[in-house]
Amino acid sequence: MKPSQFAKGFQARPDTTSSEKRTALDRLNAIDGLVKNGAPTGDVPNRVIQPVLSQDVAELEDADIANESAAYRAWRIEHAYRPGQVIELALKTIKPSPFNPRHFYLKASIAELAVNLAKQGQQQAIHVIPDYDNPGTYFVSDGGRRVRALKEANKESVKAIVIDLPIGIQSYKLGYDLNVQRDSQTVFDNAVVWKRFLDDRHFQSQKELAEHLGLDESTVAVALSIAKLPEVVMHEMVARPDRFGSNMAYQVGRYHTARGADATLRLINKILSDDLSTRQVADIVKGRASAQESTKPAGRQRYAQRLEIKLGGVSVGDLKSYGDDRIELRLKGLTREKRDDILRQIEKMLK
Structure with missing residues (x-):
């Protein structure tokens, strides 16, 4: 067709x-x-x-x-x-x-x-x-x-x-x-599909698109700004909708415009590893948008592999491996019983 x-x-x-x-x-x-x-x-x-x-x-x-x-x-x-x-x-x-x-x-x-x-x-x-x-x-x-x-x-x-x-x-x-x-439904789905609607001339403007969808034009504008990101960058965020809503993705998009894909992927890793808030990421964007890339902090080591951990379909944390001899387990939102049970299992494994 x-x-x-x-x-x-x-x-x-x-x-x-x-x-x-x-x-x-x-x-x-x-x-x-x-x-x-x-x-x-x-x-x-x-x-x-x-x-x-x-x-x-x-x-x-x-x-x-x-x-x-x-x-x-x-x-x-x-x-x-x-x-x-x-x-x-x-x-x-x-x-x-x-x-x-x-x-x-x-x-x-x-x-x-x-x-x-x-x-x-x-x-x-x-x-x-x-x-x-x-x-x-x-x-x-x-x-x-x-x-x-x-x-x-x-x-x-x-x-x-x-x-x-x-x-x-x-x-x-x-x-x-x-x-x-x-x-x-994620903001990344909206970004790609709405951009395609405009590119294919199904709508003449983002205002017309917003009116047809019954949304504020600002909502559509934010999604279309995110659509400028490469899909490889979006893929890194799609898997974590709990961390990358429209506001966070918008700030990441601003950072990408100034710094490019490689630096943006490092920022995404930093958001996940340091649990950065949207406000903290906005501060990074404002402080680095026109500056030269700073040297990576000493002692900071990027993880080699990351496994998201879910309980009952809900993300509760992750397990990361570094180099050949280091792993980090980070969990939150557990019941006291579940926490104590996990601690017992770890202790049993290490004996």
């Missing part, structure tokens, strides 16, 4: 109101919950998995049918599909949407999910949109991480719900709002 065709999605339907968008989110969440709790989990290729619909969800589906687009209705009739049904599709027919709100997918996260899917199977269906110009293929609307993990696990099919959305700003907004609900 050509860029000019992508833009059609922006005008395919009027922008939804807040209440309409909320209803769309509630509908998808309701169907997801229904599938997760009531649908069979066995893999049955090329079959429709029929969920037992509650009255509320059935009413939502009736409303969908009354308001569906002509293209979706034709596809649905051709495939004898009812909104909300979970079907199995070949993974090779699934492709990313040009309006996917996510850009960064961490390899470690995908690998972890792949192991889980290999053991337990797919518990939640993805949402896809038919590519009407290329019959038999589908764009991912929600579930890009699951698709990548299923491929990593060498699966050949995916459970999916086929939804009625144009590929464009409406599908982007819906995916964006779903990701915000899950805390999986």
Whole structure:
């Protein structure tokens, strides 16, 4: 599909109101919950998995049918599909949407999910949109991480719900709002995708983009300034959303403009190793923006390897190795019981 065709999605339907968008989110969440709790989990290729619909969800589906687009209705009739049904599709027919709100997918996260899917199977269906110009293929609307993990696990099919959305700003907004609900949308995803929207002339200005997204123009401006960073630099921050929000990333971007990529990577390491605040980084930027690079402090040694430590999916610290004979373990936010248990285990290992 050509860029000019992508833009059609922006005008395919009027922008939804807040209440309409909320209803769309509630509908998808309701169907997801229904599938997760009531649908069979066995893999049955090329079959429709029929969920037992509650009255509320059935009413939502009736409303969908009354308001569906002509293209979706034709596809649905051709495939004898009812909104909300979970079907199995070949993974090779699934492709990313040009309006996917996510850009960064961490390899470690995908690998972890792949192991889980290999053991337990797919518990939640993805949402896809038919590519009407290329019959038999589908764009991912929600579930890009699951698709990548299923491929990593060498699966050949995916459970999916086929939804009625144009590929464009409406599908982007819906995916964006779903990701915000899950805390999986990052300022770095926004930076790359919003810059692409402007580069491809889907919007004429950052003001127009902000208006379409319902955001302050300053929020968009900050993200676009971060988009100037090389992806190799952004990758170093994406893995630590607890340390690199929009304000911290903005200061890192300012530093990069003055100092370049290598110095910026060293600054990122310093932020993590010294637990610097945004204010401290801002002071570094102001003090060094026009000065020559200072000599690295004596005794400061960069770690050779760093392992992030999580408990219950939440980052609590890291383990760093230096040279051939030194390691540092730094943990915080533990319960007293967990702390004492870790201390006992370390003591036992060292005896």
